[in-house]
Amino acid sequence: QVQLVESGGGLVQPGGSLRLSCAASGSIFSTYPMGWFRQAPGKEREFVGVVGLNAGTRYYGDSVKGRFTISRDNAKNTVYLQMNSLRPEDTAVYYCAADPDGSWRTPEDYNIWGRGTQVTVSS
Numbered sequence: 001q002v003q004l005v006e007s008g009g010g011l012v013q014p015g016g017s018l019r020l021s022c023a024a025s026g027s028i029f030s031t032y033p034m035g036w037f038r039q040a041p042g043k044e045r046e047f048v049g050v051v052g053l054n055a056g057t058r059y060y061g062d063s064v065k066g067r068f069t070i071s072r073d074n075a076k077n078t079v080y081l082q083m084n085s086l087r088p089e090d091t092a093v094y095y096c097a098a099d100p101d102g103s104w105r106t107p108e109d110y111n112i113w114g115r116g117t118q119v120t121v122s123s
Contacts, residue, residue, distance in 0.1 A: 002026040009117030020081040022096030030074040038092035086121045
């Protein structure tokens with residue numbers, strides 16, 4: 001079973017950047033598409049993006065297109081989320097997830113989750 005640990009969250013000013021990391025245990029990381037989701041207080045978990053097995057396939061949620069980039073390093077068992085031009089509405093707990101079925105774009109599609117990392121965008 002793969003375990004996921006997110007890191008890199010914190011407080012950043014509007015317009016700033018952060019890079020989140022998600023480290024996976026286990027030797028089969030390269031066989032999973034990897035997704036990022038976020039959840040703000042009182043809101044449903046929202047799709048941020050997903051990267052396929054070799055990073056050739058990437059999809060993003062409409063609210064982050066053009067600002068966020070997902071990448072993966074299979075040699076390091078790590079997936080990244082580079083977040084630029086951050087806005088206060090990006091404030092949320094960010095989760096990585098693995099082993100999706102279906103569309104890859106809803107939380108219900110994923111079978112393995114990390115515990116999340118808090119991102120706060122505020123001046």
